[in-house]
Amino acid sequence: MKIDYSLYLVTDRKSIGERTLAEAVEQALLGGCSMVQLREKECSALDFYRQALCVKRITEKYQVPLILNDRADIALAVGADGVHIGQSDLPARAVRRLIGENRILGVSVSSLKQAQQAVRDGADYLGVGAMFPTKSKADAERVSLEELARIRRMSDLPIVVIGGINRENAGLFRSMGIDGLAVISAVLGQPDIRKAAVRMREAVKS
Amino acid sequence: MKIDYSLYLVTDRKSIGERTLAEAVEQALLGGCSMVQLREKECSALDFYRQALCVKRITEKYQVPLILNDRADIALAVGADGVHIGQSDLPARAVRRLIGENRILGVSVSSLKQAQQAVRDGADYLGVGAMFPTKSKADAERVSLEELARIRRMSDLPIVVIGGINRENAGLFRSMGIDGLAVISAVLGQPDIRKAAVRMREAVKS
Numbered sequence: 001m002k003i004d005y006s007l008y009l010v011t012d013r014k015s016i017g018e019r020t021l022a023e024a025v026e027q028a029l030l031g032g033c034s035m036v037q038l039r040e041k042e043c044s045a046l047d048f049y050r051q052a053l054c055v056k057r058i059t060e061k062y063q064v065p066l067i068l069n070d071r072a073d074i075a076l077a078v079g080a081d082g083v084h085i086g087q088s089d090l091p092a093r094a095v096r097r098l099i100g101e102n103r104i105l106g107v108s109v110s111s112l113k114q115a116q117q118a119v120r121d122g123a124d125y126l127g128v129g130a131m132f133p134t135k136s137k138a139d140a141e142r143v144s145l146e147e148l149a150r151i152r153r154m155s156d157l158p159i160v161v162i163g164g165i166n167r168e169n170a171g172l173f174r175s176m177g178i179d180g181l182a183v184i185s186a187v188l189g190q191p192d193i194r195k196a197a198v199r200m201r202e203a204v205k206s
Numbered sequence: 207m208k209i210d211y212s213l214y215l216v217t218d219r220k221s222i223g224e225r226t227l228a229e230a231v232e233q234a235l236l237g238g239c240s241m242v243q244l245r246e247k248e249c250s251a252l253d254f255y256r257q258a259l260c261v262k263r264i265t266e267k268y269q270v271p272l273i274l275n276d277r278a279d280i281a282l283a284v285g286a287d288g289v290h291i292g293q294s295d296l297p298a299r300a301v302r303r304l305i306g307e308n309r310i311l312g313v314s315v316s317s318l319k320q321a322q323q324a325v326r327d328g329a330d331y332l333g334v335g336a337m338f339p340t341k342s343k344a345d346a347e348r349v350s351l352e353e354l355a356r357i358r359r360m361s362d363l364p365i366v367v368i369g370g371i372n373r374e375n376a377g378l379f380r381s382m383g384i385d386g387l388a389v390i391s392a393v394l395g396q397p398d399i400r401k402a403a404v405r406m407r408e409a410v411k412s
Contacts, residue, residue, distance in 0.1 A: 045276055046293035073279035075312055077300040091349035094283040 003065055003104065004034035005125060005180030007201055011038050011055070014134050022054045028187050030064040031197025035180070036104075037084050039069035057188045065103070066079040067106060072098045082106060084111040084127065087114060092121035106160075110141040115151040123147045123157060127182065130163025145172070152177055170203040209271055209310065210240035211331060211364045211386030213407055217244050217261070218342050221394040228260045230256070234393050236355040237403025241386070242313075243290050245275035258284040262274025272310060278304045288312060290333065293320060300328035313365075316347040321357040329363060342390045351378070358383055378408040394411065 009028045010119040025036055027145035036059050041047050056078055056095040059066040063167055065097055068074055072095050076082045082104025083095055092107050099105065107118035108127040115126055128148055130140035152159060162182035163171055170181055183200055215234045217368055222230040231242055235384050241264050246254050258274055262284055265272040271287040274280055281289045287311025298313050307312065312332040313324035319330055334354055336346035346369055361394060367379055368388035376387055389406055396402035 012210070045296050046294045049296055071277075073277065073282075073301075073304055074296060076279075076304055088252045088285055090251050090255055090280060094255070095279075097323065098279055188261055189314055 003158075006159045007033045007197065008035045008037065008162075008180045008182040009033040009187060009197075010136075010162065010184045011040065012034065012184045012188060014186050015041075015136070015192075017194075019204070020054075021051055021056050021200060024193055025055050025191035026058045026062075026128070028197045029058065029064060031187070031194040032201035033197050034065070034186065035065050035067065037067040037069055037182075038080075039068075039084075045071070045074065046126050049074050049077060052080060056080065065104060067104060075099065082124070084108070087120070092118055093125055096114055096122045108162075110143050110154050111149060111155060112150045115154060119155050119157060125158040125179070126151065126155070127160050127162050129161055129182070131161050131170065134164040134165025134184075137183070145176075148178075149176060153176055159198060167199055167203040170200065171206065211363075211366050212410055213239045213403065214366045214368075214386045214388040215239040215393060215403075216342075216368065216388050216390045217242065217246065218390045218394060219246060221342070221391050222399075224237075225399075226260075227257055228264050230394055230399055231261050232264045232268075233399035234403045235264065236268060237393070237400040237401050238407035239270070239389070239393065241271050243273040243275055243388075245290075247275075251277070255280050255283060258286060260352045262286065271310060273310060275405065282310070288330070290314070296329045298324055298329055298366075304386065314368075314385065315357070318350050318353060318356045318360060321360060325361050325363060331364040331366060331385070332361070332364050333368050334356065335388070337367050337368055338370025339377065339404065340370040340390075340403065351382075352386075355382060372407055373409040377412065380410070 006201045011150045038052055056066050067082040067084045068080045069084050084106035086108040095106055106122045106125045106127055107123040108116050109115040130142055134151050156180040161180050162178035165181045166186040187196045238387045244258055262272050273288040273290045274286045274292050276295045278289045290312035292314040302311055312331045312333055313329040315324050315392040336348055364385040366386035366388050367384050371387045372392040393402045
């Protein structure tokens with residue numbers, strides 16, 4: 001499976017209203033999202049496992065990678081393509097040992113120092129943010145464009161920026177050599193998810 | 207390692223006051239607790255991992271098994287002896303596949319039906335409760351002594367009862383062929399944890 005980080009969907013059940021998560025993810029993939037991270041902080045492990053099984057049927061249909069937030073055990077149990085961890089999750093090295101070399105390991109960082117550590121720990125890609133204020137994660141630490149540029153210079157790993165990314169600011173990151181834009185509400189929070197994804201994709205390209 | 211379920215300590219950081227979890231667990235083991243389940247629902251994965259590493263040094267010193275609640279990935283990362291899951295966690299079969307045959311798998315049940323399922327799914331022991339009202343888990347479903355007796359007759363697996371177990375009611379379970387008593391506040395919530403464990407052990411024997 002080729003990994004295309006360009007339009008990286010992060011799920012948030014609070015954004016999707018009456019739609020099921022599987023329906024919302026399918027619309028986002030039809031609109032051009034290239035990758036899915038399932039992030040559900042406020043549900044039981046059983047619920048997360050069941051949601052992951054549902055969403056995996058969709059990501060397999062569209063041949064895009066499915067990454068699970070935090071829970072390496074659930075990622076292994078459902079056969080997800082990878083795990084994404086933050087600075088308060090299991091250490092990256094421990095997760096790498098659990099998931100092996102063939103699954104994708106993503107690490108959230110908000111500083112050059114954290115990025116350097118993630119590179120040493122064997123991350124496959126870096127999630128850098130929050131770039132802008134965001135409702136999805138109100139307490140997220142902000143990252144300046146200068147710090148992002150320093151992280152970009154430091155490593156050749158794919159970088160996905162996250163936090164308040166939308167059509168208006170998407171263009172900023174292209175010239176900086178950023179590999180992907182993570183979107184939550186800019187896609188899932190819109191009345192027409194598919195159209196919102198198509199428009200985000202156009203904004204990425206233009 | 208011989209598995210002695212008789213006085214099964216379940217941790218709860220809210221109970222231990224100013225003491226560190228490692229200190230509290232050591233006092234409980236000095237007093238005769240035979241097994242430890244680390245249960246910390248309200249902390250980050252990183253914090254749970256670090257607590258598990260600390261407590262593991264104590265359980266290894268006293269040669270008693272360390273079981274982690276819910277998180278099979280953290281159990282594997284720290285090399286714990288087993289995982290304990292509830293009805294809202296990953297399915298038992300999935301956890302068994304993750305942890306293999308050599309680690310201990312415990313399953314919480316509150317009915318004969320759940321117990322039968324846990325046996326089919328490959329549990330090594332059953333945690334049955336809540337037997338009595340308990341502050342540690344206010345929303346726990348109650349199990350009658352009649353249902354406990356039915357579960358006892360159904361399976362030869364070790365059974366640990368949990369929920370409001372203390373010195374006064376400990377005697378009840380011995381005649382029923384119950385293998386162990388799980389204690390939280392009856393030990394950890396006492397000013398002298400070691401003495402409380404010694405007294406619980408006396409109550410189990412008498």
